[in-house]
Amino acid sequence: MAKRCVPVTVRWSDMDAFGHVNNVQVLRLLEEVRVHAFEDLRDHGGPSLLESGVVVARHEVEYLxxxxxxxxxxxxxxxxxxxxxxxxxxxxxxxxxxDGAAGGGGGGPAAGGERTVYVRAATTCVAYDLATGAARRLSATEREVLESWTDEPVPFRRRSR
Amino acid sequence: MAKRCVPVTVRWSDMDAFGHVNNVQVLRLLEEVRVHAFEDLRDHGGPSLLESGVVVARHEVEYLxxxxxxxxxxxxxxxxxxxxxxxxxxxxxxxxxxDGAAGGGGGGPAAGGERTVYVRAATTCVAYDLATGAARRLSATEREVLESWTDEPVPFRRRSR
Amino acid sequence: MAKRCVPVTVRWSDMDAFGHVNNVQVLRLLEEVRVHAFEDLRDHGGPSLLESGVVVARHEVEYLxxxxxxxxxxxxxxxxxxxxxxxxxxxxxxxxxxDGAAGGGGGGPAAGGERTVYVRAATTCVAYDLATGAARRLSATEREVLESWTDEPVPFRRRSR
Amino acid sequence: MAKRCVPVTVRWSDMDAFGHVNNVQVLRLLEEVRVHAFEDLRDHGGPSLLESGVVVARHEVEYLxxxxxxxxxxxxxxxxxxxxxxxxxxxxxxxxxxDGAAGGGGGGPAAGGERTVYVRAATTCVAYDLATGAARRLSATEREVLESWTDEPVPFRRRSR
Structure with missing residues (x-):
């Protein structure tokens, strides 16, 4: 329920010499999705995480x-x-x-159908005080909004050793 | 012993609007390090992993x-x-x-000193047959060379849940 | 009449350490606009210039x-x-x-109003035969479609010496 | 005499899906060259143009x-x-x-030999006051150093109409 879908624009230049979207550019796409979701958060009465400061501490990405x-x-x-x-x-x-790449249309409920998953990923974000340059605690409002978005853990297939 | 050091060039444009090297660009730097190390492998009698085909299946990155x-x-x-x-x-x-950013100079052994670690990361690479577009087994030579480079697991600080 | 407007998505990462869209990334945006326009050309019965092969021979860009x-x-x-x-x-x-996107407000009709121009640019594209790797002549259909899109020269402010 | 050579690192990712260094990334390489040359200027007693503020107003690039x-x-x-x-x-x-970098061999002295030129380009830089956000005049020292680096105009092959 709490998941939201952000359609993200892939640039022609995101492809590498192998003709696929480069694995690093996938992280770039996820950054865009995050930026849009964070701004969306502001529109819904929450704080702008971009302005109040957030730093990436960790990424885990699986290319499927x-x-x-x-x-x-x-x-x-x-x-x-x-x-x-x-x-x-x-x-x-x-x-x-x-039922397809571009929004399908295709009638019918995808009864029994499964989506094609290209990438699953997780990012650890740390709240950051831009003025002091140090980590800070999340505000009550930030926690409240973030918790309302909470859903299942990312179902990674494999974990590193 | 098996670790090798590849100095990597950071571009001015790798910085983002916060004035630090962007977290996604860090993956770009690691790609460069990997490419140089893989070519180095060829120079040492091994195969060129770039040519014989390798695909990234997973990244885990910790920003310290x-x-x-x-x-x-x-x-x-x-x-x-x-x-x-x-x-x-x-x-x-x-x-x-x-003893410093640019190769130090500083004589003496860094007795008791510790390096400043910015990033630790791990990448899972899958051997790939460019002709068939499918995963393939590593050759005996590839395994041999890769095993001679083996060293400790990456000492990550935190793991995702 | 022949000009068409392609809205282009700016990524957060297109900003550089100075907090503005980086001058090189502007060329990246123009590449995206070109790619979309070229595909649009195909949809209108023309050839896909992306598939039949086009190479950039020259750029001129003015940042206003x-x-x-x-x-x-x-x-x-x-x-x-x-x-x-x-x-x-x-x-x-x-x-x-x-009365545009960034700050909008402005009620009034843009009677006599002028747009804010950020960038003007020109690109010379050379038709290219992917098979032979050499320049080729434009086909009659390509010329016809391209000519139907023709409009005024780019009104550059200054020219290099 | 006043030209200086800055060797620039090309990243694997600078290639696009056509397998060549992408035309936009060429501008990225030139940015790196400029940054290195501007810092070099500081080392030679000049000001750091990066710190005192310089903005790109125009690029002209020819891909040969x-x-x-x-x-x-x-x-x-x-x-x-x-x-x-x-x-x-x-x-x-x-x-x-x-008898160059890529394949060398060659042997013989380059008597009468000519370099392979990939790209020629020109950039107009405007001095910029970071505090006021407006254009500013070049200082006497900046002019002096820049003039000591002056050499021939860029010998472009074709000019836009």
Missing amino acids: APLVWRLAPVPTDIWITAVGGASFEVGYEIYDAV | APLVWRLAPVPTDIWITAVGGASFEVGYEIYDAV | APLVWRLAPVPTDIWITAVGGASFEVGYEIYDAV | APLVWRLAPVPTDIWITAVGGASFEVGYEIYDAV
Whole structure:
């Protein structure tokens, strides 16, 4: 319920010499999704995390299928997986719906259908005080909004050793 | 012993609007380190992993201190943490030596000194057959060379939930 | 008449350490505009210039006002300024309408109002045969479609010496 | 005489899906060359143009031959073509020496040999006051140093209409 979908624009230049969206550029796409979701947070009465300061402390990314460049934006789910005192974790999934790349249309409910998942990822964000340059605690409002977005942990397939 | 140091050039444009090297660009730097190390592998009688095909299946990155742009390349250790039948894991550490950013000079051994670590990361690479577009097994030579580079697991501080 | 407007998405990361959209990333935005316009050409019965092969031979770019990052896409006009036997020139203007995207407000009709122009640019594209790796002549269909898009030369302010 | 050569590192990711260094990334390489030359200026007793503020007002770039990625840095000449009251023009040439970096062999002295030129470009830089956010005049020292670097105009092959 708390997941939201942010369609993200892939640039032609996100492809590398192998003709697929480069694995590093996938993180760039996720940054865009995060920026849009954080601004969306402000529109919903929350604080702007961009302005109040947030720093990336950790990324974990799993590439499940090659993402191919296309003109239409790619749907990406973004949600919160955990909220701590001074940090929170973001989950993402880049995918295509079962009936096609560009919004499908295709009638029918995807009964039994499964989405094609290209990427799953998690980011640990640490609240940061721009003035002092140090970590800070999340405000009550920030915690409240972030918790209202919380959903399942990212279902990673493999974990590093 | 098996770790090797690849100095990597940071571009001015790797900084983002916050004035630090952007977290996504850190992955770009690690890609460069990997490419140089893989070519180095060829020079030492091994295969060129770039040519025979390798795909990134997973990244895990931990940001420990802000990396600031400078003209001189930043030392980065790269090594292998595990070799499987069709994949292998790469470890990295971006750091500065204890006596300074640009190669120090400073005579003496850094007795008791510790390096400043900016980033630790791990990448899972899957061998890939460019012709068939499918995963493939590592060759005996590839395994041999990769195993000779093997060193400790990446000492991550925190793991995601 | 022949100019078309392609709204282009600016990424947060297009800003550099000075907090403005980096001058090089402006060229990246123009590449995206070009790619979208070229695909649009295909949709209108023309050839896909991306597939049949086009190479950039020259860019000229004039930066007139700092472009600031925002969530909403930035309107960009693109048109053709000249068509030759094996090449053609593209013109662009990145702007905000007078009561525009960034700050809007302004009620009044833009009677006599002027747009804020951030960038004007021109690109020389050379038709290219992907198979032979050599320049080629534009086909009759390509010329016809490109000519139907032709409009005024780019009104650059200053020229290099 | 006043031209200086700055070898610039090309990243694997500077290639696009066509397998050549992307035309926009060429501008990125030139930015790096400029940054290094400007810092070099400081080392020679001049001001740091990066710190005192310089803004790019115009680029003109000519692509003469495809630049292919390689591990070794690519030699790039940079020099000043004109100095005005509040601005100056930079010229560049990216090239390989006649018995050059990429494949060398050669042997013989380059008697009468010519370099392979990949790119020629010019950038107009405007002095900028970071505090007031407005253009400013070049200082006497800045003019003096820049004039000592002055050399021929960039020998562009074609000019736009």
